[in-house]
Amino acid sequence: xxxxxxxxxxxxxxxxxxxxxxxxxxxxxxxxxxxxxxxxxxxxxxxxxxxxxxxxxxxxxxxxxxxxxxxxxxxxxxxxxxxxxxxxxxxxxxxxxxxxxxxxxxxxxxxxxxxxxxxxxxxxxxxxxxxxxxxxxxxxxxxxxxxxxxxxxxxxxxxxxxxxxxxxxxxxxxxxxxxxxxxxxxxxxxxxxxxxxxxxxxxxxxxxxxxxxxxxxxxxxxxxxxxxxxxxxxxxxxxxxxxxxxxxxx
Ligand SMILES: [Zn+2]
Numbered sequence: 537x538x539x540x541x542x543x544x545x546x547x548x549x550x551x552x553x554x555x556x557x558x559x560x561x562x563x564x565x566x567x568x569x570x571x572x573x574x575x576x577x578x579x580x581x582x583x584x585x586x587x588x589x590x591x592x593x594x595x596x597x598x599x600x601x602x603x604x605x606x607x608x609x610x611x612x613x614x615x616x617x618x619x620x621x622x623x624x625x626x627x628x629x630x631x632x633x634x635x636x637x638x639x640x641x642x643x644x645x646x647x648x649x650x651x652x653x654x655x656x657x658x659x660x661x662x663x664x665x666x667x668x669x670x671x672x673x674x675x676x677x678x679x680x681x682x683x684x685x686x687x688x689x690x691x692x693x694x695x696x697x698x699x700x701x702x703x704x705x706x707x708x709x710x711x712x713x714x715x716x717x718x719x720x721x722x723x724x725x726x727x728x729x730x731x732x733x734x735x736x737x738x739x740x741x742x743x744x745x746x747x748x749x750x751x752x753x754x755x756x757x758x759x760x761x762x763x764x765x766x767x768x769x770x771x772x773x774x775x776x777x778x779x780x781x782x783x784x785x786x
Pocket of ligand 1: 670674694695698
């Protein structure tokens, strides 16, 4: 029993005290970055971009963001995902209570290479700064609502809101942003077929639903999180707006 507790403790320590596995450290733009290997030279620009994305978020109060643990070894990242008890392996992993966020260099790169930058302003582009901003957004929601409430947010809303928040700065800076064109793309089956099967467009749909609620309907965070704002109703409203309205939105 004692031995088991020690093994579990060792497992969990990597989530709460990962420093021994991440000896390379630097600070920039208010972020603390730790890595298992030499930190790449382009990381300053990545953090500047992550900072811009963070500052555009409604919930940003200027508090220090999560600590960034950048895994260049995929085995290390896989171990951390396992230690956290997650079955789904994504680009990043947030341990909000510890204030730690872990990122996989290779998963982000594979996604970027596969989708070649499309669609714009989404997680499918495989951008390190957007992945950082995504976990920062989740962390701000946890801080704002508290753990118990935040973990009850349905997946479409939690992920849609994090992707929307992470990409809002880029959307606002893009004169060609157009939600209707994005819905065109969502509904275009051919655009989602790839040589290796089909690309999962669920997260893109969730993000567009939150873009609609925020940018068209003008809902702020508190209204958006209201339980009356359901997935089915939001999707129906988005489709109705898409098929009837011709007004320009910005
Ligand atoms: Zn997420």
